[in-house]
Amino acid sequence: TVGEAGAPATHTLILVDNSDRMKGNGGAVATILTRIIWNHEPNEKFIVVTMDPNAKALTEMTGNYDEVRSAVSSLAYGKHTTSLRNVLYSQLEALAAYEDECFDRAIVISDGTDESVMGVTYDELLDLVGSKEYGCPVVTIGFYNKASVNGLERLFALSRKSKAPYFSAADYENVEDIADSINDEYSDIRYFRFGLQDEYRDGC
DSSP, X not given: OTTSTTOOOEEEEEEEOXXXXXXXXXXXXXXXXXXXXXXXXXXXXXXXXXXXXXOOOSSOSBOOHHHHHHHHHTOOOBSOOOOHHHHHHHHHHXXXXXXXXXXXXXXXXXXXXXXXXXXOOHHHHHHHHTOTTTOOOEEEEEOOOGGGHHHHHHHHHHHHHTTOOEEEGGGOSSTHHHHHHHHHHHTTOOOOOOOOOGGGOOOO
16 A cells, blocks of 8 residues: 555645635635545655745645644635646646655645636646646645636546546535545555566666
């Protein structure tokens, strides 16, 4: 199983929209993320990033779960541009480059709003998500906002492109169930390492 007995660990990018629009959902967001961290895989590492293009990551990639929980519980919401496309694109590139032989995944929490004016296009982001070099499961958790219904559809399409689950928070009376469903999806990933005798190697 990933993370056990010398197998590669899971590296999870947590990307959160912490704009004013999401402030009313702050309690639910903290509950979901705290549960995700509580459900961590063996030796899993997390990095927590917001969609504010001018903000630094709230944590580095770390296996210190107390530090990650503290970052999540102290998440501040404010007025800033939400740059879902650009931030997710750059963070997926960084995640892929962080370490070889690990299982990467991203968890994105948003109402689907993207105020990026310049930078990568949505099609370019989809291409990256679906690529072999940079692609990984992008789990999305959407919070309904009347002004961003189309944005939620684009958000969930990232999960479909990467063959990952997606969730509408409005469908859950207990949002911890979202975190538990994510855990069930990825709790039994198997890793195999094997070698070939020299005569069967083609030099690639």
